[in-house]
Each structure stands twice: as structure tokens, then as C-alpha cells.
Amino acid sequence: MQQSDFDILVVGGGGAGLRASIAAAEKSPHLNIGLVSKVYPMRSHTVAAEGGAAAVTLEKDSFQAHIEDTVMGSDWLAEQGVVDYFVRHAYQELVQMEHWGCPWSRKEDGTIQVRRFGGMKVERTWFAADKTGFHMLHTLYQTSLKYSQIQRLDEFFVLDLLVVDAAVAGVIAIEVATGELHLLRAKSVILATGGAGRLFRFNTNGGIVTGDGMALAYRKGVALRDMEFVQYHPTGLPGSGILITEASRGEGGIMVNKDGYRYLQDYGLGPETPLGKPENKYMELGPRDKLSQAFWQEQQAGRTGKYGDSDVVYLDLRHLGEKYLQERLPFISELAKAFVNIDPAKEPIPVRPAVHYTMGGIMTDAKSETSIKGLYAAGECASVGLHGANRLGSNSLTELLVFGRLAGEQAAENADNKDFAALPTLQEQAKLVQKQLATLNDRTSGESWVEIKKELLKTMEEGCGIYRTQAGMEETLQTIRELRKRYQSVHIQDKSKVYNTEFFMCLEVGFGLDIAEATCLGALERKESRGAHQRLDEGCTSRNDQDFLQHSLVYYQGKEAARLEWQAVDTSILPPAERAYGDAAKSGEAAKGAK
Amino acid sequence: MSYRPTLTRTWWLKNTAFKVYMLRELTVLPLLFFLLCLVKGLYSLSQGAEAWYLWLAVMQNPLVMLINTLALLASLFHAWTFFQLFPRVMPLEFGGKKVSAPALVAGQWAGVLAVFALVAWLFWG
Amino acid sequence: MELEVTIQRYLPEQSSEPFNQSYTVPYDTSTSVLDALTYIKEELDPTLSYRWSCRMAICGSCGIMLNGKPMLGCNVFLRDYVQTGMLIEPMAHFPVERDLIIDMESFLTHLEAVKPYLISKDSKESVQSFDPHNQTPRQLDKYQQFSSCINCGLCYSACPQFGLNPEFIGPAALTLAHRYNLDNRDAGQAERMPMINSEEGAWSCTFVGYCSEVCPKSVDPAAAVNQSKVTSATDLIFSLLGGRS
Numbered sequence: 001m002q003q004s005d006f007d008i009l010v011v012g013g014g015g016a017g018l019r020a021s022i023a024a025a026e027k028s029p030h031l032n033i034g035l036v037s038k039v040y041p042m043r044s045h046t047v048a049a050e051g052g053a054a055a056v057t058l059e060k061d062s063f064q065a066h067i068e069d070t071v072m073g074s075d076w077l078a079e080q081g082v083v084d085y086f087v088r089h090a091y092q093e094l095v096q097m098e099h100w101g102c103p104w105s106r107k108e109d110g111t112i113q114v115r116r117f118g119g120m121k122v123e124r125t126w127f128a129a130d131k132t133g134f135h136m137l138h139t140l141y142q143t144s145l146k147y148s149q150i151q152r153l154d155e156f157f158v159l160d161l162l163v164v165d166a167a168v169a170g171v172i173a174i175e176v177a178t179g180e181l182h183l184l185r186a187k188s189v190i191l192a193t194g195g196a197g198r199l200f201r202f203n204t205n206g207g208i209v210t211g212d213g214m215a216l217a218y219r220k221g222v223a224l225r226d227m228e229f230v231q232y233h234p235t236g237l238p239g240s241g242i243l244i245t246e247a248s249r250g251e252g253g254i255m256v257n258k259d260g261y262r263y264l265q266d267y268g269l270g271p272e273t274p275l276g277k278p279e280n281k282y283m284e285l286g287p288r289d290k291l292s293q294a295f296w297q298e299q300q301a302g303r304t305g306k307y308g309d310s311d312v313v314y315l316d317l318r319h320l321g322e323k324y325l326q327e328r329l330p331f332i333s334e335l336a337k338a339f340v341n342i343d344p345a346k347e348p349i350p351v352r353p354a355v356h357y358t359m360g361g362i363m364t365d366a367k368s369e370t371s372i373k374g375l376y377a378a379g380e381c382a383s384v385g386l387h388g389a390n391r392l393g394s395n396s397l398t399e400l401l402v403f404g405r406l407a408g409e410q411a412a413e414n415a416d417n418k419d420f421a422a423l424p425t426l427q428e429q430a431k432l433v434q435k436q437l438a439t440l441n442d443r444t445s446g447e448s449w450v451e452i453k454k455e456l457l458k459t460m461e462e463g464c465g466i467y468r469t470q471a472g473m474e475e476t477l478q479t480i481r482e483l484r485k486r487y488q489s490v491h492i493q494d495k496s497k498v499y500n501t502e503f504f505m506c507l508e509v510g511f512g513l514d515i516a517e518a519t520c521l522g523a524l525e526r527k528e529s530r531g532a533h534q535r536l537d538e539g540c541t542s543r544n545d546q547d548f549l550q551h552s553l554v555y556y557q558g559k560e561a562a563r564l565e566w567q568a569v570d571t572s573i574l575p576p577a578e579r580a581y582g583d584a585a586k587s588g589e590a591a592k593g594a595k
Numbered sequence: 596m597s598y599r600p601t602l603t604r605t606w607w608l609k610n611t612a613f614k615v616y617m618l619r620e621l622t623v624l625p626l627l628f629f630l631l632c633l634v635k636g637l638y639s640l641s642q643g644a645e646a647w648y649l650w651l652a653v654m655q656n657p658l659v660m661l662i663n664t665l666a667l668l669a670s671l672f673h674a675w676t677f678f679q680l681f682p683r684v685m686p687l688e689f690g691g692k693k694v695s696a697p698a699l700v701a702g703q704w705a706g707v708l709a710v711f712a713l714v715a716w717l718f719w720g
Numbered sequence: 721m722e723l724e725v726t727i728q729r730y731l732p733e734q735s736s737e738p739f740n741q742s743y744t745v746p747y748d749t750s751t752s753v754l755d756a757l758t759y760i761k762e763e764l765d766p767t768l769s770y771r772w773s774c775r776m777a778i779c780g781s782c783g784i785m786l787n788g789k790p791m792l793g794c795n796v797f798l799r800d801y802v803q804t805g806m807l808i809e810p811m812a813h814f815p816v817e818r819d820l821i822i823d824m825e826s827f828l829t830h831l832e833a834v835k836p837y838l839i840s841k842d843s844k845e846s847v848q849s850f851d852p853h854n855q856t857p858r859q860l861d862k863y864q865q866f867s868s869c870i871n872c873g874l875c876y877s878a879c880p881q882f883g884l885n886p887e888f889i890g891p892a893a894l895t896l897a898h899r900y901n902l903d904n905r906d907a908g909q910a911e912r913m914p915m916i917n918s919e920e921g922a923w924s925c926t927f928v929g930y931c932s933e934v935c936p937k938s939v940d941p942a943a944a945v946n947q948s949k950v951t952s953a954t955d956l957i958f959s960l961l962g963g964r965s
Contacts, residue, residue: 040871043774047779047788100837101900110854111852111854145832207772207774242775243776310746493766498817499821501769597816598815610930683943
């Protein structure tokens with residue numbers, strides 16, 4: 001086993017991990033920082049984000065407005081102090097990205113261009129065509145090369161966190177290329193490992209989005225918060241689930257059912273806005289949860305079309321014209337041509353909802369620290385409390401900058417005032433992991449991880465989809481618990497050391513099972529409908545602030561069933577009110593004015 | 596542990612793009628021949644009438660004529676590849692607007708025609 | 721419908737030589753090569769190793785040689801190879817680690833060597849200055865295409881010069897250098913020129929042009945590299961004249 005020391009270890013090389021690394025390097029240049037990632041940083045899933053990053057930019061906009069949109073979008077389950085911090089630091093982070101070379105799209109006069117986005121009452125989404133995540137990730141990756149103190153450990157897979165006396169002490173990782181085990185000692189550890197969209201069969205996520213970091217922290221006793229809130233993006237391509245950005249609606253695209261009818265007006269998002277004149281928070285610019293739910297209703301009513309085996313609705317962009325599409329939405333035009341053989345300038349794109357984002361995650365305080373001292377989490381893997389029950393599009397790219405930076409700075413501060421843990425204790429922990437791996441490796445027969453994975457994906461889709469029922473969730477939870485038992489005798493065929501990808505995929509399934517249990521348990525216990533969590537069973541079909549204006553916290557209990565607790569929500573800025581879009585919001589505004 | 600495949604001498608036979616590339620580079624051979632002929636011609640001219648007529652006779656040899664025709668075709672082909680690549684290497688702007696690639700290519704051919712016309716006028720005009 | 725897919729395998733712990741193995745894979749009109757690899761891994765042979773993630777041609781993980789041509793596995797479909805059949809090999813010109821996994825180190829080293837980040841005009845610019853630079857759409861347009869590289873490395877597999885000399889900085893890295901040189905916010909050209917002027921820099925390129933043909937993002941690295949030659953030549957002439965160093 002190899003051993004090395006780092007002042008700070010950042011696990012995950014996506015947007016949040018890179019931003020954290022740079023922030024730490026700038027804050028305390030003398031610290032040595034290890035950036036551990038199971039893939040090369042530019043493969044991280046930040047790369048696939050398309051639409052943009054939100055920050056209050058225009059004269060007519062205000063912090064208060066961005067706070068209101070985010071809190072309303074979250075169905076009042078966001079931590080409002082956190083939202084406030086986020087909104088106030090968003091702009092400077094996007095400017096920082098600009099100073100690092102991010103090719104933001106511009107207006108004729110050379111200033112920053114902003115676009116409309118779902119659930120936002122003012123245009124405030126910065127973008128780089130429809131490859132914003134790609135450009136941000138590459139800008140961050142390239143900028144990180146300036147800092148010699150950031151040492152990358154590319155293609156290292158983290159197996160476990162090292163914790164001594166409720167403080168983090170490092171990680172145990174395997175070098176994918178050689179199969180060699182590494183004990184990486186650290187004073188601070190930042191988890192920036194992304195979401196867990198791959199728990200569902202039909203998703204917009206890359207194959208690496210398996211929730212590893214969430215499981216690492218969860219297994220060490222950190223709560224997973226609000227895991228029941230899983231975002232379905234309303235426009236994924238049928239078959240693959242490939243993402244068609246919300247920006248296509250921000251730019252004026254419309255959604256129609258098989259009869260060519262703009263059905264969103266029937267779901268509290270109307271009245272219909274004229275073609276080519278999108279209006280903020282109306283129709284296609286409603287929030288993602290509402291749009292995905294509207295799809296489900298249309299599907300039940302038999303008004304969806306067919307593409308292959310999939311029920312679909314249609315995203316019509318034809319009126320935007322070829323030239324505008326090439327300028328603003330080149331990537332999705334390319335994707336539609338390649339993957340469903342449709343030219344969006346000529347035909348509507350068939351789409352359906354697909355799992356896109358994990359609102360919940362590793363619980364942290366407002367400064368990104370978890371309940372384990374020196375362990376931080378940022379980005380999609382974290383639940384700092386920004387998104388509540390539903391995330392607004394373009395808030396997450398900014399989130400990974402704002403909280404990546406914060407986590408990096410906090411980690412640096414912690415590392416500056418701390419010593420390494422004593423090696424012998426850590427080596428003991430490492431030996432334990434080594435033993436577990438040997439057991440897995442030596443097993444010559446047993447359960448197939450492929451079968452377990454397939455059953456997991458299937459049951460998650462059945463029980464924890466867009467609409468949920470008590471019976472469905474109970475069955476799914478039961479299945480997950482059985483699968484966890486079966487996983488204890490899982491077996492892999494590949495016994496080699498060099499790039500044993502079967503081994504890592506098998507471990508990812510193990511992580512996924514634990515997170516799935518937390519997700520399903522949270523969903524089952526939340527006996528109301530809020531944001532992305534919608535139930536069909538009696539007494540649970542509407543929001544219930546009396547009992548559930550609370551975060552769910554799920555705690556790992558080893559082989560036993562996970563345990564759930566509730567945590568109060570910070571509503572210090574905006575008291576809970578009705579969540580309404582379209583014209584329906586106007587009556588709400590009027591009521592507020594009267595008050 | 597890793598193994599590194601090495602390129603064989605015939606690497607360029609593996610795909611069309613490489614063959615076209617080699618063909619483009621090979622145009623240098625007939626052109627070289629033409630150039631040698633030209634130099635020899637100039638030298639012969641300085642050596643008096645006899646040498647000059649001998650050179651002219653050699654130039655009329657069918658094989659030499661064939662190779663020089665080949666050189667003409669080769670130079671046209673090379674020019675074509677060069678003209679095609681030019682807009683990508685030297686994107687030009689005119690009046691604040693990008694000049695389109697076809698316009699740049701056409702401009703270069705127009706230049707060639709102009710030179711032809713000039714030469715024709717000099718010799719036959 | 722089924723198609724036979726042949727894959728070049730390499731298992732360093734078993735043999736020092738690669739070998740070919742064929743699998744029969746079911747497919748429909750939307751089955752990509754990456755889908756086929758996933759099918760093989762999950763249903764037929766879990767020992768097959770390859771890199772992948774986004775499956776939407778933006779993460780740059782899944783480069784392969786398909787019938788001798790560099791491609792992204794996610795972006796090419798079995799339906800188009802029914803007549804010709806399919807031979808999948810690891811990306812050319814790189815050392816092979818296992819099966820379809822190549823060693824990316826040389827690629828990353830070259831990328832880092834060109835200082836691919838904005839070198840600011842002001843010596844110490846940080847988040848304290850709150851204003852974004854001005855950059856008109858025309859100024860953006862100058863470099864935007866060259867900023868679309870996903871670092872998949874296909875252009876290196878298409879480049880015989882890199883195949884013959886792995887020290888050649890190569891298309892993607894030179895393109896990235898050129899991207900920053902063309903950015904009106906950047907002042908780092910002088911720092912990047914020595915690398916571009918060097919023997920392993922732009923002049924190693926003989927404009928085969930195949931790199932641009934295989935680029936899945938239409939970045940046109942050949943154009944960037946050869947524009948760099950123009951910059952490099954100008955730079956050299958100036959330095960010879962003593963006008964600029």
C-alpha cells in the first residue's frame with residue numbers, strides 16, 4: 001500500500017472540485033492539494049450542463065428577486081440564509097470565470113448577454129452558447145494548471161474516508177490503472193463527487209454519476225438530506241435520455257402534445273404566451289417539476305405521441321430559424337440530428353422527462369462543512385440547502401462556483417490550523433478496507449452486480465418516479481433492502497489489477513444501493529406533495545407545511561435499515577406562501593401587496 | 596505494461612486521407628524534374644546554339660514531354676490543394692466582414708488566370 | 721437484428737500481445753458503438769475494459785478506432801456498419817494500457833505545456849475587480865471555434881506526425897494555445913511562442929489535415945495549427961529584425 005500526505009484532498013474533479021482546489025490554492029498558497037478523481041477532470045459531468053449559470057446582472061433585477069425565485073422554486077424547502085449568501089456571491093463568481101477566460105456569450109456592445117430560464121422572473125442566466133458547463137469545466141481545468149500546488153491524482157477511485165475522533169483524516173483510494181491501494185492522509189477533505197442520477201434507468205447523466213461521494217459520507221455517519229427530491233428534466237431525448245437544454249425554451253421553444261396543443265396552459269402555467277414571445281415564469285418557462293408532472297398527466301390522458309417505445313411530447317423550435325439555432329443552440333441541434341435524426345429547424349424534437357439532478361445530498365452547514373470536522377461537501381453531492389424541493393435551472397452551475405470556492409477556503413483555513421492524524425490508526429482502518437476488498441476478490445461465485453443494478457434501476461423508476469404512491473414506495477424500499485442483502489454476496493469475474501472496470505462498476509452499485517435506500521425512505525416518510533416529490537395517495541396530494549416544512553435527514557445504520565429524522569427549515573426571509581406560476585401567481589402577488 | 600504499436604513504413608496506405616496527402620507531397624517529384632530541365636535549358640542557352648538545339652531536341656522527346664505534362668498537372672493539383680487550404684490558414688476580413696472561403700478560393704484562381712494571360716500576352720501577343 | 725463486432729483486446733496480465741475477439745450484439749436503429757460495448761460488458765464479457773461517461777459526445781472519454789478511423793463510440797451507430805462490419809481498436813498512436821484504454825499522459829502533458837489559460841494584462845487580477853472584460857461577438861468569434869475542443873484526443877490518432885514522433889505537441893494542444901492567443905483578453909502570446917516556434921511545435925505539422933476531418937466537434941485543429949505557423953513566422957521575422965523578442 002502506498003502512502004502520501006496532502007494538506008487538502010479534493011475528491012471529484014468537476015466544476016465544484018476544481019473551483020475548490022483553486023480557491024484553496026489562492027487562499028493558502030503554501031498548502032499542497034491533492035485533486036482525486038475517478039476520471040480525468042474534463043470528463044466530469046459538469047461538462048454536459050448546457051443552459052447557463054444564474055446571477056443577478058441587469059439593472060431591473062435584484063437580490064431579493066433571485067431569492068424569491070429560488071425559494072419559491074424550492075417550494076419553501078431551501079435554507080433561506082444560504083440562498084441569500086448564494087445570491088449575493090453569484091455575480092462575482094461569474095465575473096471571476098470571465099477573468100479566467102470563460103467564453104461567455106455577449107451582446108453587440110461586448111457586455112455579458114443573459115437569457116431567460118425556467119422559474120426566474122428576470123433574465124439572469126449567463127451562458128456560453130448551449131455548452132455552458134463544458135466551457136466552465138474546461139476553463140476551470142485549464143486555469144487549475146497554473147497552480148503547481150494542485151497535484152492531480154487522475155483515475156483514482158476513492159473507497160473510504162478515514163475518520164479519527166469525528167474529524168476527517170484522509171481517504172483510501174485505488175489507482176485504477178494499477179489496482180494499487182493508496183492511503184492518502186489529509187487535514188481537510190472536500191467531497192465534490194456529483195449527484196446520483198444513475199440510480200434511475202432513464203436519465204440525462206453520464207455513467208460516472210453514481211453518487212459515490214454521498215455514500216462515502218453517509219457510511220461514516222453524515223446525514224443525507226432531502227434525498228427524496230429527484231429532479232426530472234422535462235426535455236430528455238427518448239431512448240437515450242440525452243439532455244435538451246431548458247435554454248431552448250428560454251429562447252422561445254414551445255412544448256406541444258401529439259395534437260399540436262400547448263398543453264402547459266392546462267396545468268397552472270397559462271395563459272398561452274404568443275409564439276416567439278416567451279414570458280418569464282409562464283408556460284414553457286415554468287419550473288422543471290411542474291413541466292415534468294404535466295407530461296405525466298398528458299401521458300395518462302393519452303395525449304402523448306410515440307417515438308420508438310417511448311411516450312413523448314414535442315419541443316418545437318422551428319420558428320426560431322436555422323441561423324438563430326446555430327448561434328444560440330448549436331449543441332442541441334447537433335444532438336437532435338445525431339441521436340433522433342431530427343433537424344430542429346425543420347421538425348419538432350420528441351422529448352420526455354428524464355432524471356436529471358439530485359436536489360438532496362450530503363448535509364452541510366451554511367459554510368459547506370459536514371458533521372465530520374474538516375470534511376466539506378460542495379456541488380451536486382452536497383445539500384447545503386440551496387435547492388429545497390426543486391432546483392431552478394441555472395442555479396446549480398453557479399452553486400458549484402459559490403460553494404466550491406467557499407469549501408475550498410474553509411478547507412484551507414482548517415488545514416492551516418491542524419496536524420495530520422497519527423498514521424498507525426489510519427493504517428489499521430486501511431487494512432480493514434484491504435480485507436473487504438480481498439473478500440470480494442476471492443469470492444468465486446455469488447450474486448451478479450449487473451442483475452442487482454438492473455433491479456435497482458427498475459424499482460427506483462417504479463417507486464420513486466414523477467408521481468409516487470405509498471404502496472409503490474413501500475415495495476421499492478422492500479426491494480432495495482433485499483438487494484442490499486444480496487449485494488453482500490456479490491461477485492465479480494474479472495480478477496485482474498490493471499483497469500479492472502468491472503470491479504469499480506460493482507462498487508458503484510454498492511454505493512447506489514445505500515443512497516437508493518435513503519432516497520426511498522425519505523420519499524415514503526414525506527407524506528405530502530412538495531416540489532419534485534408528488535404523491536397520489538389520499539391525504540398526501542398537496543403541500544403540508546404543518547407537518548412537513550422540514551428537511552428529511554437519513555442516517556446510515558450499517559446492515560440494518562436506515563433511520564430518518566426531521567430538521568427545521570430556515571424561513572427567516574420569506575414566510576411560506578402559495579407556489580404559483582403563470583397568471584395564477586398574479587393573485588398571489590396581489591395578496592402580498594395588500595398585506 | 597502498456598504496449599505501443601509502432602507505425603510501419605506503409606502507414607500512409609491505410610486510409611484515403613493519408614494517400615491524398617502523400618499524393619500532394621509527391622507532386623514535388625515531377626516538379627523537380629521540370630525545374631532541372633529549366634535550369635539545364637538556361638545553362639545550354641549560355642553554351643551556344645548547338646547546346647541549345649540539343650536541349651530543345653531532348654525536350655521534344657515523348658517521355659520528357661510526358662513527364663513535364665505530368666508536372667503541369669501536378670502543379671495544378673498542388674495549387675488546388677493549396678488554394679483550398681488557404682482560407683483556413685489565412686482567414687481574411689474585408690470591411691469588418693469575414694471573406695467567405697469560396698470567394699478566397701475563387702480569388703486565387705483568378706490570380707492564376709491573370710498570370711496565364713500575362714504570360715500568353717508576353718509570348719504571343 | 722444482430723451484428724458481429726470484433727474488438728482488439730489487450731490484457732497485459734495475461735499476454736504481451738493484443739488479440740481480436742468477436743461478439744454478437746443485438747441492435748436497433750439507435751444502438752451506438754458505446755451501447756454495444758456496454759451490452760458486451762454487462763451480458764457477455766465483463767472483462768472488456770473501455771472508458772466512457774456522458775454518451776452525448778461532450779466528455780471526450782470514449783475515443784476508439786472504428787475500421788481504422790478515429791471516432792467517439794457514443795456518436796457512431798451500428799446501423800451504419802451492417803455492410804462493412806466492425807473492427808474496434810484502441811486509439812492509434814497512443815500506448816495501450818488495456819483493451820480500448822490508452823495512456824493519455826502524453827496528451828495531457830502536451831496540453832499543459834502550452835499554458836492554456838488566460839494570461840492577464842494586469843499583473844494581478846482577481847475577483848476584487850468586479851467588472852467583466854469587454855468582448856464583442858466578433859472578438860469572441862475569432863477564437864470560439866478553437867475553444868470547443870473536448871480533449872478526446874482523436875486528432876492525435878489521426879496525426880501521422882504524432883504517430884512518428886510522440887514529442888510533437890500535436891493538434892489539440894496547439895489549437896488551445898492558438899485559442900488563447902486569439903482572445904482579446906489575453907496577453908500571454910509571448911510566453912506561448914517559444915513552445916509554438918520550437919521543433920516540436922507548429923512546424924512539425926505538415927498539414928495532412930486528417931485531424932480536422934475526424935474532429936467530432938468541428939474544431940478544425942489543422943487550421944489553428946497552420947494559423948499558428950503564420951503567427952510563428954511573423955514572430956520569428958520580428959525577432960530577427962530585433963523589433964520584438
